[in-house]
Amino acid sequence: MFALFTDFGYRGPYVGQLKAVLAARKPDLPVVDLCHEAPRFDPRNSSYLLAAFSGPLAVGTVVIAVVDPGVGSDRPAWVLEADGRYFVGPDNGLMEMVVRRARETRAWRLPPAPPEASPTFHGRDVFAGSAVSVAEGALDAFLPMTVEDRLTVDWADDTPLILFIDDYGNAMTGIRGELLSDRAILQVGDYKLRHAETFSRMPRGTAFWFRNSSGLVELAVNGGAAVTVLGLEGGGQVRLLAP
Secondary structure, X not given: OEEEEEOOOOOOOHHHHHHHHHHHHOOOOOEEEEEOOOOXXXXXXXXXXXXXXXOOOOOOOEEEEEOOOOOOOOOOEEEEEEOOEEEEEEOXXXXXXXXXXXXXXXXXXXXXXXXXXXXXXXXXXHHHHXXXXXXXXXXXXXXXXXXXXXXXXXXXXXXXXXXXXXXXXXXXXXXXXXXXXXXXXXXXXXXXXXXXXXXXXOOOOOEEEEEOOOOEEEEEEOOEOHHHHOOOOOOOEOEEEEO
């Protein structure tokens, strides 16, 4: 299976063109849209979501991960194997949290983009073809590297920022839910939020935080949109008031 994680959005041709390459070259494998609304131009904040969203994927899945503001530059690209799942994309920190959360890793360096590749669309012209090679087991097409040779970043293991707002108006953060106790109180702006296991545990119209299905702390309002009620926006900060 291929899984796609990008900041492309669904408007325009980009997701479709990426899928078209995979369908033409490997029509027997399904393609799953993991996320196309990752924080745009932001490998750092996207890295927390990539690690969380890819956790449930089956062993052997090949993830094409593209949040790539440096596309067309001399930034390198790579293939990462993390606990049996493969990730293909730019070496710009996007896979950093995948590396940190994994028990076992291996890595390979992608060759430079071929001359015919669009300098602005390596997702289609470089990473898709490389992902097909990975799916076919042709890892000898790449140069082995150590995971330690990836781009060095000093990002925190979790981030108290709002990284994604869904169509319900719920706000996903970069904090792993396992790090907070049920007694934790979070503050956003002037609002203080207590924990609830699920929406029905809170009165209608009440804001709260919960551990979402991807393992991240999420802010919500029962029967309402947290983004509106709490005045949230992407990149906003969440404060921990109590453990």
